[in-house]
Structures are given as structure tokens and as C-alpha cells.
Amino acid sequence: MKVNAHKEPKPIRLGVVGFGKVGTICAEALLESKDLVLAGIVRRLDSLAQALPDAFGKIPIVSHVAQVHHVDGALLCVPMAQVLDTAHDCLQHSIPIVESSVLHGDAFHAHRDAIHRLAIRYDVPAIVGAGWDPGALSVVRFLFALLAPEGDIETKHRVAGSLHHTAMARQVIGVKEALCTELLAANGTRQRYVYVELEKGVDADRVAQAIRADPLFLGEETLVFPVDSVTALEQEGRGVVLERRSAPGSSGHQRFLFEARFDDSLQTAHMMLAAARALPGLEPGAHSFLDLPLSALWGEQGHNVERAWL
Ligand SMILES: NC(=O)c1ccc[n+]([C@@H]2O[C@H](COP(=O)([O-])OP(=O)(O)OC[C@H]3O[C@@H](n4cnc5c(N)ncnc54)[C@H](OP(=O)(O)O)[C@@H]3O)[C@@H](O)[C@H]2O)c1
Known part of the structure; x- marks a missing residue:
């Protein structure tokens, strides 16, 4: 052009x-x-x-x-x-x-x-x-295939990364739906992130205290985030991992990895x-x-x- x-x-x-x-x-x-x-x-x-x-x-x-x-x-x-x-x-x-x-x-x-x-x-x-x-994603697959022409491509779809539903948080009064995930903080300690969709007019701080006080969450730092829609969060958290390795016996061991949440x-x-x-x-x-x-x-x-x- x-x-x-x-x-x-x-x-x-x-x-x-x-x-x-x-x-x-x-x-x-x-x-x-x-x-x-x-x-x-x-x-x-x-x-x-x-x-x-x-x-x-x-x-x-x-x-x-x-x-x-x-x-x-x-x-x-x-x-x-x-x-x-x-x-x-x-x-x-x-x-x-x-x-x-x-x-x-x-x-x-x-x-x-x-x-x-x-x-x-x-x-x-x-x-x-x-x-x-x-x-x-087709462009990424295409590029991986060019880089390792004889190889195999493996695709793993990840729904919501490591997010999972938590029955405990859902039992707290005022919580419509909740998702939880565990992460490692920069200093190596474990943290729990709990995303909650609340009923109208519910006090988010009271809900956060109730979740943190539960024996299941005691002993680990627990951060509670109110969100508009847990369903939307699950969608946003969709992920995919593409991996392509060169075929055995071809020149050297080549490996290409693409990880995305989107x-x-x-x-x-x-x-x-x-x-x-x-x-x-x-x-x-x-x-x-x-x-x-x-x-x-x-x-x-x-x-x-x-x-x-x-
Ligand atoms: N390639 C990909 O990865 C990818 C990913 C997601 C979506 N897509 C494609 O993107 C397109 C839109 O997806 P979307 O998720 O935005 O869909 P959507 O939320 O259901 O919206 C589609 C819109 O189309 C209009 N529409 C016209 N005729 C309709 C009918 N008979 N029934 C229902 N709605 C009708 C409506 O808008 P009005 O009310 O304004 O008329 C409706 O809100 C689809 O073709 C889907 O395949 C592709």
C-alpha cells in the first residue's frame, strides 16, 4: 500500500x-x-x-x-x-x-x-x-508451524485460569456468587483472592470480614473484591496455552509456548x-x-x- x-x-x-x-x-x-x-x-x-x-x-x-x-x-x-x-x-x-x-x-x-x-x-x-x-490465534498457530514445521501443536483451553467457585463464600449473607483463586505474592506467601457478586445494597466490608473469619480462609491472607458479574469475570479469565515442539529426530529440540488470558x-x-x-x-x-x-x-x-x- x-x-x-x-x-x-x-x-x-x-x-x-x-x-x-x-x-x-x-x-x-x-x-x-x-x-x-x-x-x-x-x-x-x-x-x-x-x-x-x-x-x-x-x-x-x-x-x-x-x-x-x-x-x-x-x-x-x-x-x-x-x-x-x-x-x-x-x-x-x-x-x-x-x-x-x-x-x-x-x-x-x-x-x-x-x-x-x-x-x-x-x-x-x-x-x-x-x-x-x-x-x-490462527496467526500464532501459523507462526508456530513455520518455526517447527514437522512438529505437533497442543492446545489447552483453560476456563477462568485457576478461578473456582467457592461454596463457603456463597453462603455468606448478601453474596450472590463467588469465585476464588490462590496466588503467590512477590514475597512467596500464599494469598487468596475472592471475587464476590453482591446482592443490592449489601455492605462489602461486612462480607469481606465474614469471609476472612471463616476457618477455611484463616491462616492465609485473603483479599475480597466485589465485582459486577462473576459470569463476566469467568469469561474475561478464559485462557489458552498453545505449545509446539519439533518432531523427534529433527534438528535439535525446539519448543514454542504461547499463554494467554483474554x-x-x-x-x-x-x-x-x-x-x-x-x-x-x-x-x-x-x-x-x-x-x-x-x-x-x-x-x-x-x-x-x-x-x-x-
Ligand atoms: N472469532 C472469534 O473468536 C469470535 C469471538 C466472539 C464472537 N465472534 C463472532 O462475533 C459475532 C457477534 O458475537 P456477539 O458475541 O457480539 O453476539 P451477541 O452478543 O449475541 O450480539 C449479536 C447482536 O446481533 C444483532 N442481531 C441481529 N440479528 C439477530 C438475531 N436474529 N438474533 C439475535 N441478535 C441479532 C443484535 O444486535 P441489535 O439488537 O443491535 O440488532 C445482537 O445484540 C458472531 O458472529 C460471533 O460468531 C467471534
Whole structure:
């Protein structure tokens, strides 16, 4: 992608289709972005009457993507079952798309082919599988496979890292739900972290004292943190470990390890925005996240990134 040094780069105007978990994060991130613009939010007719946070006060909220003015691309944040129809709708209005359906293997290829046929018919680019997995994690797997071509890759999914539910804390009056984990402090002593979701109006200090006084928690430093939602915390705490080892007998012993804890909606939204930066340089047709030049994911900052990391 050639950059004209004398011209201010034109911001890329994007519509967000579907205001669920991923769509909300995409829209919030677009409000903060310097090179991408939130051109509009597309919602189902039934959802249009729902008020959005004040930050979106000036953003057009519409029921069809064709109503968003001067749009350079659409981020499809609708449920997977709706993605193909929504993609069709955008592409036939000559609007490039970015989507992130959670599909792998043959199912991913069939989906990509279906979008490719539409994108070719309407002469528009489309980016598929631009999320966390598929998406960012696919790039890591791809790199690991390059580093140890004959090796095996092992994937371990960890739900909430070492967080576990604690019946004791849940019995304390005013606690709706609780999760607990043990950590080693910097000085080597064991600490317990207890995350509690409280009933309305309950005194958090009283709950913390009651938990710390229980014989189960005596003798170890116990820190109690009130949280809005234990379910959300479990989601945020999702983790994965990828490990690839070179095949026995190949040159030397090579081992690559990737460990991550993440919120997959947040990471998916970040990858969708990054993919959207690559849209202006793409030919019509469907492109997977792996097809995109890595520096294009940074848009106009691509050349700085190359200088910093190559
Ligand atoms: N690759 C990855 O790792 C990854 C991870 C997470 C999610 N994803 C993908 O991201 C997309 C969005 O996921 P999400 O978790 O944000 O979903 P979500 O919270 O369920 O939100 C989807 C939104 O789509 C809109 N919608 C349109 N048609 C709908 C229908 N028939 N039923 C329900 N909602 C409908 C709704 O917004 P309005 O009310 O505003 O119309 C809804 O809030 C999905 O395609 C999912 O596969 C990918």
C-alpha cells in the first residue's frame, strides 16, 4: 500500500452491524480511534428504540446498512446464523465487510467460499475469520508451524485460569456468587483472592470480614473484591496455552509456548478493527485474516511498525 507523505490520510468510515457484545466494543473502540470513524450503527428494528449510552449521541442509528452515509466498510457483529445474509446485504450495496464467525476447518472454508462468490459477484472485498479464534490465534498457530514445521501443536483451553467457585463464600449473607483463586505474592506467601457478586445494597466490608473469619480462609491472607458479574469475570479469565515442539529426530529440540488470558469479545473487536484498516488495499473477493499483509493491519502506521519490529 503506497502512502502519500504530503496528504493527510483519509479516515476509514465504518458501520457496526449488531450492537451485542462484540458490536458494542467495536463501536466504543471506533469512537476512540484516530484513523477509523464510526459512521453508523445498524440495529434490528426491534432494538432501534433502545437508548444507547450518551457517547453515541451523535452517531446515526439505523435499521439498514444502506442508510449509513459514505461508508467504507461494515463490521458484521451479528450472530453467526445471520452473517451470510447480512454479508449479502452489504456486498450487494457495494459495502466491503469484515466478519469473524467462529468456524474452523471445512466449515470455515465453505463459509469463506460462499462469501467469496458474493464478493466477486458484487466486485467488493470481504475479510472473513477476523476475530480471536479464528483470527489472532490462527496467526500464532501459523507462526508456530513455520518455526517447527514437522512438529505437533497442543492446545489447552483453560476456563477462568485457576478461578473456582467457592461454596463457603456463597453462603455468606448478601453474596450472590463467588469465585476464588490462590496466588503467590512477590514475597512467596500464599494469598487468596475472592471475587464476590453482591446482592443490592449489601455492605462489602461486612462480607469481606465474614469471609476472612471463616476457618477455611484463616491462616492465609485473603483479599475480597466485589465485582459486577462473576459470569463476566469467568469469561474475561478464559485462557489458552498453545505449545509446539519439533518432531523427534529433527534438528535439535525446539519448543514454542504461547499463554494467554483474554476476553474473546474484546480481542475479536480489536482484530475486526485491525482488519478494516486493510480493506482499502484489497482486491474484490474473500480474504481470510491470514491472507492480510501484517503491516496493513496497522493502516497508515504500518511503516512505523515495520521500523520498530523488523
Ligand atoms: N472469532 C472469534 O473468536 C469470535 C469471538 C466472539 C464472537 N465472534 C463472532 O462475533 C459475532 C457477534 O458475537 P456477539 O458475541 O457480539 O453476539 P451477541 O452478543 O449475541 O450480539 C449479536 C447482536 O446481533 C444483532 N442481531 C441481529 N440479528 C439477530 C438475531 N436474529 N438474533 C439475535 N441478535 C441479532 C443484535 O444486535 P441489535 O439488537 O443491535 O440488532 C445482537 O445484540 C458472531 O458472529 C460471533 O460468531 C467471534
